[in-house]
Amino acid sequence: MGPDKYLKNYIDGALVPAVSGEYLDNITPATAKVYSFIPDSDEKDVERAVEAAERAFPEWSNADIRTRFRILTRIADIIEQNLDVFSRAESIDSGKPISMSKSVDIPRSQANFRFFATAILHFSSESHHIPSEAINFTLRQPIGVVGCISPWNLPLYLFSWKIAPALATGNCVVAKPSEMTPMTAYLLSKACIEAGLPKGVLNIVHGLGGKAGQAIVDNPKIKAISFTGGTNTGKKIAAIAAPAFKKLSLELGGKNPNIIFADCDFDQMMVDTLRSSFSNNGQICLCGSRIYIERPIYERFKDEFVKRTSFLKVGDPFSSVTDLGALVSQQHKEKVMSYISLAEVEGGTILCGGKEVEMQGDYENGYFLRPTVIEGLPIDCRTNQEEIFGPVVTIAPFDTEEEAIALANGTAYGLSATVWTKNIAKANRIAERLQAGIVWINCWMVRDLRTPFGGMKSSGVGREGGLEALRFFTEPKNVCIRY
Ligand code: NDP
Numbered sequence: 001m002g003p004d005k006y007l008k009n010y011i012d013g014a015l016v017p018a019v020s021g022e023y024l025d026n027i028t029p030a031t032a033k034v035y036s037f038i039p040d041s042d043e044k045d046v047e048r049a050v051e052a053a054e055r056a057f058p059e060w061s062n063a064d065i066r067t068r069f070r071i072l073t074r075i076a077d078i079i080e081q082n083l084d085v086f087s088r089a090e091s092i093d094s095g096k097p098i099s100m101s102k103s104v105d106i107p108r109s110q111a112n113f114r115f116f117a118t119a120i121l122h123f124s125s126e127s128h129h130i131p132s133e134a135i136n137f138t139l140r141q142p143i144g145v146v147g148c149i150s151p152w153n154l155p156l157y158l159f160s161w162k163i164a165p166a167l168a169t170g171n172c173v174v175a176k177p178s179e180m181t182p183m184t185a186y187l188l189s190k191a192c193i194e195a196g197l198p199k200g201v202l203n204i205v206h207g208l209g210g211k212a213g214q215a216i217v218d219n220p221k222i223k224a225i226s227f228t229g230g231t232n233t234g235k236k237i238a239a240i241a242a243p244a245f246k247k248l249s250l251e252l253g254g255k256n257p258n259i260i261f262a263d264c265d266f267d268q269m270m271v272d273t274l275r276s277s278f279s280n281n282g283q284i285c286l287c288g289s290r291i292y293i294e295r296p297i298y299e300r301f302k303d304e305f306v307k308r309t310s311f312l313k314v315g316d317p318f319s320s321v322t323d324l325g326a327l328v329s330q331q332h333k334e335k336v337m338s339y340i341s342l343a344e345v346e347g348g349t350i351l352c353g354g355k356e357v358e359m360q361g362d363y364e365n366g367y368f369l370r371p372t373v374i375e376g377l378p379i380d381c382r383t384n385q386e387e388i389f390g391p392v393v394t395i396a397p398f399d400t401e402e403e404a405i406a407l408a409n410g411t412a413y414g415l416s417a418t419v420w421t422k423n424i425a426k427a428n429r430i431a432e433r434l435q436a437g438i439v440w441i442n443c444w445m446v447r448d449l450r451t452p453f454g455g456m457k458s459s460g461v462g463r464e465g466g467l468e469a470l471r472f473f474t475e476p477k478n479v480c481i482r483y
Pocket of ligand 1: 149150151152153154158176177178179180207208209210212213214215217228229230231233234236237250251252253254284285286387389415454455459460
């Protein structure tokens with residue numbers, strides 16, 4: 001088990017190059033150097049993957065659920081046993097601190113397999129009784145061949161979050177990780193081989209979104225698509241999938257509000273707000289990028305938050321003292337910086353950050369940026385409306401509960417929201433009115449894998465997690481028996 005210089009697709013149980021024989025560069029963001037090569041797959045590779053998945057489907061979908069449980073648990077075990085190898089690969093590929101890969105990304109990836117391996121043992125369907133006449137029961141059957149497409153920010157974490165429930169429910173999968181962070185998906189293919197996953201049940205096709213990803217969405221034999229990524233890509237996918245009547249789950253972008261009341265536990269709020277703002281360089285769809293603070297504590301919050309943000313250590317992803325590593329790519333760094341310039345044009349004041357980090361030695365060309373805090377911007381400006389997906393937050397005061405709710409709901413997005421107050425009645429009142437799929441009160445990123453996960457408005461359609469995922473990956477069929 002370990003990374004290779006030339007990655008391969010995982011099709012029909014074997015590691016194979018792309019049909020074209022072409023490769024793409026894989027760059028490590030901390031050094032900006034090419035360190036491995038990814039198969040540049042296209043529709044021919046996807047077609048092979050789909051054919052393999054179709055061949056595997058009858059046996060896998062009819063396998064005893066204990067067989068699926070055992071194999072998925074074995075995959076989880078292998079990831080867990082190789083924590084160091086997977087974590088290192090994740091940090092090299094994405095630029096994130098090794099401490100995060102080791103404590104969040106990889107443990108959660110193995111937990112996804114373990115959770116859905118056991119969830120399928122407890123999955124039951126409904127029955128509806130018409131007294132003295134009939135009984136209805138709902139069969140929950142796997143859909144067939146499904147497509148799973150995931151982004152670069154939490155590579156194996158999100159990849160496995162889709163693949164595990166799809167496999168647990170008896171589907172066969174054609175999956176594509178982001179071409180920017182393919183290494184842990186490649187290691188996963190090795191783990192699947194080692195775990196004895198029957199050939200063709202999971203197929204991993206590497207390559208570009210517009211080519212390999214698009215071929216998955218276009219393929220008529222793929223009956224459902226679970227996609228996590230940007231809202232614009234989600235729109236394109238929906239436009240293709242809807243007329244083909246594919247089942248669709250879209251987990252898209254966010255512009256999440258963080259509402260802080262004067263009566264909060266200030267110290268706890270400060271610790272968690274730093275995390276919710278800058279974890280993974282702000283490259284988590286659930287990061288809070290708009291912070292609204294009740295006016296009586298605005299100045300105190302601002303001073304303390306800016307001070308603590310300035311202390312955050314940006315740099316070597318493999319150093320134990322690093323808080324923020326590199327952004328994922330040159331292009332993404334430029335995008336984030338363009339928003340910082342835009343914020344200034346829109347009248348914002350940069351309170352800290354806003355600059356690249358001057359690095360030495362191996363890391364001198366890496367994509368490092370100081371975490372940035374901006375104030376003085378209205379809700380309707382682009383900086384406060386568009387997803388930046390970087391270490392950039394805006395702060396603004398509010399005076400009333402009503403105003404805080406209007407600000408929080410004032411974008412096209414509706415993924416998550418955070419509320420800080422000791423007044424639980426107020427917190428509940430607000431939670432009911434927030435347009436977000438997930439509301440955290442006095443915490444952030446506390447995750448229970450049984451809960452529904454997903455967004456409203458432009459943040460997506462459908463929910464993942466727990467029973468929602470098992471339902472998404474199965475077709476309900478009602479059987480009515482008259483007696
Ligand atoms: P993208 O939408 O660019 O890409 C996501 C995935 O889709 C990648 O694997 C990409 O491949 C692929 N892809 C791109 N174009 C197509 C296409 N036309 N057809 C099929 N697949 C395609 O998103 P990013 O990778 O930039 O990820 C960041 C985004 O993801 C942010 O907006 C973030 O908010 C969102 N996100 C949402 C989450 C949620 O749960 N709601 C969680 C995490 C992130 P490639 O990378 O190879 O181009």
